[in-house]
Amino acid sequence: MADLTTEFLGITSPNPFWLASAPPTDKEYNVRRAYEAGWGGVVWKTLGSEGPPVVNVNGPRYGAIYGADRRLLGLNNIELITDRPLQTNLEEITRVKKDYPDRALIVSIMVPCDEESWKAILPLVEETGADGIELNFGCPHGMAERGMGSAVGQVPEYIQMVTEWCKKYYSKPVIVKLTPNITDIRNPARAAFAGNADAVSLINTINSITSVDLDLMAPQPTIDGKGTHGGYCGPAVKPIALNMVAEIARDPQTHGKPISAIGGVTTWRDAAEFMVMGAGNVQVCTAAMTYGFKVVQEMISGLSQWMDEKGYSSTADFIGQAVPNVTDWQHLNLNYIAKAKIDQDACIKCGRCYAACEDTSHQAIWMKEGRVFEVNDAECVACNLCVDVCPIENCISMEQMAPGAVDPRTGKVVPAEYANWTTHPNNPAAVAAE
């Protein structure tokens, strides 16, 4: 079995699976159970300044999006940072770290955007012996209205400023957690590293309203007839998170910088995908909230099996391997030509490919006598929609046309050489090929 030991910012954990700062990491009881279940690390639920803690709503604080059989695909929350006294949290963190020295323990913090507030809390956190801190610049609800959370994360200058304070008053690694509720994720990431952050973690939750109660005419979750936007997470947000991680990983200004990936990690495969996209480890919340802490055991065995199969001896062997293959659209090879191919033996004759292509795409699938579905290469643009709607895996595949063959759609020979939009004759800004 492959060794999953992962080093991130000099912090060693037995595996790359950390619990994200959220309800599962709110207190000693949960965190001990998480470690016992096998989690490699924990980011403690966000601490606020000393004094009376925040309060949460007393009605529902989560809303959900379901797939088939009520499989939870997306979760939305309007919970705030910890609503327990600072001192209680600090004492618990100290005890837990002492008992689990081999596990990562990071403390998430959110205090007002002034130097005094940070200067006050950081030494207290340092005393706990925790391995590092994570700055919560992400929460999009409640705290943002008070000038914290995503209100900071949306202003790169604030990110840099606060990160600098943290590096000044705290000696261990500082991770900056980013909000996805922004146009270009590269700017806050650049700001964090400009402030000497050791790493960024992303994504925090996405602003969302999950559903509307059509009787109450109010968003859900509904509290006394009203609702508010919350933060969206779970499997549904993974594609958004993957893109943002990739954007930072391939940005020349931040390339190679440590990233802790968050956003819909549910299985070992999700984790592997984030890690090859440049993440040094992953943080998980919704999967644990849906299935309990035990879910990490599948992630551990699955990642380990995959590493064995691929011959990777450590997570460092594959981290970032896919980053060079993320490019801009304009650099994609326009001379790569593929056609859909339907495996007639695998086909169950549902006709979904036909409906999709005929009604919504390129009229490139024939429905022949006896419900035989065949691709008309003269119309197929290889859009992949038929593959995506086919209920049978690998029944429809995209097959590359060999260079030299004639594409029946265009009547042109498939060129062997690479060519992209930047040099395409239809591009008004085309650069003449040298």
Next chain:
Amino acid sequence: MANGHQASGVAAHRLPPEEIATNFTDLHAPLAPHEAAVAADRCYFCYDAPCMTACPTSIDIPMFIREIQTGHPEAAARTILAQNILGGMCARVCPTETLCEEACVRETAEGSPVEIGRLQRYATDRLMASGVHPFTRADATGKTVAVVGAGPAGLACAHRLAMLGHDVTLFDAKPKAGGLNEYGIAAYKSTDDFAAQEVEWLLKIGGITVETGKALGAGLTLDALKADYDAVFLGIGLAGVNALCLAGEDMEGVRDAVEFIADLRQAGDRSAIAVGRNVVVIGGGMTAVDAAVQAKLLGAETVTIAYRRDREAMPASRYEQDLAASKGVRLMFNVMPRALIGEAEVEGVMLEYTDVVDGCVSGTGETLPLHADQVFKAIGQTLLGAPEGLEIAGGKIAVDAQGRTSVAGIWAGGDCASGGEDLTVTAVAEGRDAAMNIHEELTSC
């Protein structure tokens, strides 16, 4: 104290009433809402769906399943009932394993089709439980139609005609409407008096007058009907039962399976129905299976179905065969009755093994005696009491694709008419389609 399996002869009360009650509960329990949601999620919403093509009434199955999925089972029921007004009963009795569910692409993909029958029941049960009749009548046409036979074909025909604005008189020989739905289906497929409830619900459309205890030759003549009504539809079923043509058929203990099945359906207390200790059912169709399974459920010690051809040729589907086997019924293939044994009361059946050569059944000469204190005949039904003057084809009233008989103004459908399998669902389709043709004829200038 129950008499038990081993009481000799034909005896009632073999099992305690509670056990009888349990034995005759729903064959398939209704789906609960979450089960229905999960089952509905499995539908792929196929293009030009094969299940829909396989359905004799062409119900838009992917659409009704999608309506269940989106939380509107009553809308799903409307989609079903618009094509098949007896969609509730068909959901219970259709051999879906040889119709829609056999055609389901998930059957092809994984050998486990979407549970179309149970989903259809889920939707129709919900709508019927709400007491709503979802259709209304068109403006009155002033035309009248006589529908003879209130079975599936007659009910479907009458409902469609009433909906189109015609006034219908629905006659039936029996004391209750419903035909085979009421008298001819295993009790565990139509629990809680469903057939009668469905008829009552169907009649809510209005414009249908039911007259029971009346049949052709028993108070009705075709000539009088032709004179009194603008059109006549015959859905009189197959009232005759084929005989074994063996000596001793009139012995005590030798019965028609259809009669036994009807008794079970009409009985207030099923445990009072007498059943043999050793029962032999001659035949291989649904009637044979319904009789055999119910004989076992009443407490018969041994029940054997004796069928003269092999398993593949058996008209009852493999699903029905397995159901019978699971209840402890012994299925014998390639055997035919050679003689009935006994004097006043039947004591056994002498079977002879058969060979089937080029489709023809012949005895091999090897015989096998079986103990039997009760023998059920289930070798098919025949058209009885068809009015003079109508062309007969293959023992049934000859009809064209629209259900027209050889005599103008007279239509026929269901089991009594030529073409189609003798299924509830095909009868519904034929009754409905004949109604459309009658309507066309009555309203064209």
